[in-house]
Amino acid sequence: MKIKSIMLFLLLCTINMFAIGQINIEGNKTAFLFTEHINNRVGICDENGKIVWEINCAHPQDAWVLPNGKQVLTSSKDDAMIIRIKDKKVLWHYKIESPYENPYVQPLRNGHVVIGIEGRNAFLEFNKRGKLIHETKVAINARQVHGTFRFVRRTKEDTYVIPVTAENQFREVNLSGEVIRVFNYKGKDAISALRLANGNTILGVGSTGEIVEVDKNDQVVWRISNKDLPDLSINFIAGMHLAGDILYVTNYGLQGNSSRELPHYFAINRKTKQVVWRAWSNCIGNAAQIQGLDHKFRPLKGEL
16 A cells, blocks of 8 residues: 555656746747746747756846857846856856845846846846946836836947836936936836847837837837737736747736646747747746747847
8 A cells, every 4th residue: 555655655756847848839839038027937948848957046037048059047036147058057157145136147248247226226247257347327217126127138339228118118328327218108017128130129018018129210010019919918028039920928817727828938929919829827927038949959040
């Protein structure tokens, strides 16, 4: 009886481990990096939906597989880290002083890294040796720390496009922190932004559930919302990643209610507005960010 009980216990554990490590995938064969809050983890999922790598960290928001394909850059609530994938060794670490938080990290083309600190409202640039070489301070009126801003992006022009979540405004500043643009688009919850090669900007608007591309004159040239998606529902737009014409989107706020029609992650062809890929599972919840990867877990050609 004891042997049978032990075997049953091991079987149940095995089934449970499989459930925790498997994500439902439909569409294009794409691996991806993800962050999620329910399990406080950053993970890599292969193109078949198997989670092949993960680390635990507190409330991770932004994350990237670096261009070399060997390391992960991630934020957590009070840290920024570069972690080697093969052995999970922390190669670089920056501690955020309490009560401040860190929702934004980004690798730059020159090999530098930028992080954003809520509360201090500052963006810190580090060189390849991990030395702080520049700090940009921005004026934000909000008094809270958590939720001041989200998925900021440094542009090729060395500006920052900032979704100022606490003020529900998208704005752009230079490296001196001077505001050079306030976007006219109005929606609820400024969460994410991407600068395109043609100078246009894609805005992800949280609970409005809308993704909008605007030109330099704030004219809307492309948009997508639930009205355009007959078999998929947007709950809350969070992090986004662009790979060519494919826009990968995070659908935040889902836990056990995720499904094919209400996925944690999905990808849209910007030319056709068709959903070409989606991912959902009860083993993840409150997904925050996504980055598309190839079958060797290297970054797809994207906005970097």
